[in-house]
Amino acid sequence: MVAVLALTLVAAVGCAKSVPSGVDKDLVNGWAMMAEAKVPEPEAGACWTSSAGDVDKIVSVPVATTAVPCTDKHSIETVLVGHFTGAAADGDLPPTLDRMADTYAACDAEVTKFLGGSWQLGRVRMLVYPPTATQWRGGARFYRCDVASLTGISGAIEDRTASLQGSLRAGGDRLHGCAVMDGGIDKWTEMTPAACTAPHDAEFMGLITSKSGAWPADKTAAKAAFDTACVDKIRTFTGGAINALANAKAQYWYPRVASSAEEWSAGNHNAHCFVMLPKKISRSLKGNGSKAV
Numbered sequence: 001m002v003a004v005l006a007l008t009l010v011a012a013v014g015c016a017k018s019v020p021s022g023v024d025k026d027l028v029n030g031w032a033m034m035a036e037a038k039v040p041e042p043e044a045g046a047c048w049t050s051s052a053g054d055v056d057k058i059v060s061v062p063v064a065t066t067a068v069p070c071t072d073k074h075s076i077e078t079v080l081v082g083h084f085t086g087a088a089a090d091g092d093l094p095p096t097l098d099r100m101a102d103t104y105a106a107c108d109a110e111v112t113k114f115l116g117g118s119w120q121l122g123r124v125r126m127l128v129y130p131p132t133a134t135q136w137r138g139g140a141r142f143y144r145c146d147v148a149s150l151t152g153i154s155g156a157i158e159d160r161t162a163s164l165q166g167s168l169r170a171g172g173d174r175l176h177g178c179a180v181m182d183g184g185i186d187k188w189t190e191m192t193p194a195a196c197t198a199p200h201d202a203e204f205m206g207l208i209t210s211k212s213g214a215w216p217a218d219k220t221a222a223k224a225a226f227d228t229a230c231v232d233k234i235r236t237f238t239g240g241a242i243n244a245l246a247n248a249k250a251q252y253w254y255p256r257v258a259s260s261a262e263e264w265s266a267g268n269h270n271a272h273c274f275v276m277l278p279k280k281i282s283r284s285l286k287g288n289g290s291k292a293v
Helices: 002-017 056-060 100-117 133-137 219-226 229-238 260-266
Strands: 047-050 065-068 078-082 124-129 143-149 176-181 191-194 199-210 249-252 271-279
Touching: 078 100, 100 124, 100 143, 100 260, 124 271, 176 271, 199 229, 229 249, 229 271
Parallel strands: none
Antiparallel strands: 047 065, 047 078, 078 143, 124 143, 176 191, 176 199, 199 271, 249 271
16 A cells, blocks of 8 residues: 555656646636626617518517618618616616606607607607516616618508618608508508509598597597597698598597507607598698588
8 A cells, every 4th residue: 555655646746747847837827808798789770670570569579670781671770779777777677668768758859860750750660679688687788779661550561771761851751641541441451652642542630649648548548538639630731620521530549559558658648640531532631621522
């Protein structure tokens, strides 16, 4: 046993003497530490595609978006990337939209500048995203303000290669105006944009704002919230009563998807007001007065 121990010690000493000169045996001395893992952040100006055909699914599910070059077909553009601070950044989970009123307002202001007018005046939709729960746990505190291009007023997404920037300025190609209802005055499900000098049976009158702060969850609540606002808007737009428009209908609507109550709480209390005609005409109703249609 003593002989074996002696041989082991000699072998160990021999190994120690075989270390090359100038080597200090410190395996990490002088090596740079690896950077802390960080959730990648989106950037303003990025463009995206989505597997969703309807913008409301992006809002309520949500559905993942995929970054693509802006020269390729895309339906979504990122306008602003901001960051949560203070109490909003301290939670265990990202804030929901109904607790993002300040963020929603910041996005709305930036998107309006980007488009050249309020996004609600045209065939676009503003989308406001916090990070996912997984990203939040990874330290992400950014939020993303996007705009999505729509085919009409139903929420169907439209791919395009041109930017939406400036598309809601006066004369912009995305502004609501005259349109053709696909199923007529009583059975329509979509409106296809049309020049007001071309045959059409619907026209955008403008936005109306709720008189109540409460989310209108049903028709009764909606009537209380908007009351005669759409009819009043038509009277202002046409310069005459809706009765002069021969069986025309005033119709308004506001987002009614799963996230709508949250968006309402974030500050969007508006609805779209359209006049719908029982026949096609080829002129705008602006300033129509009591002229027959």
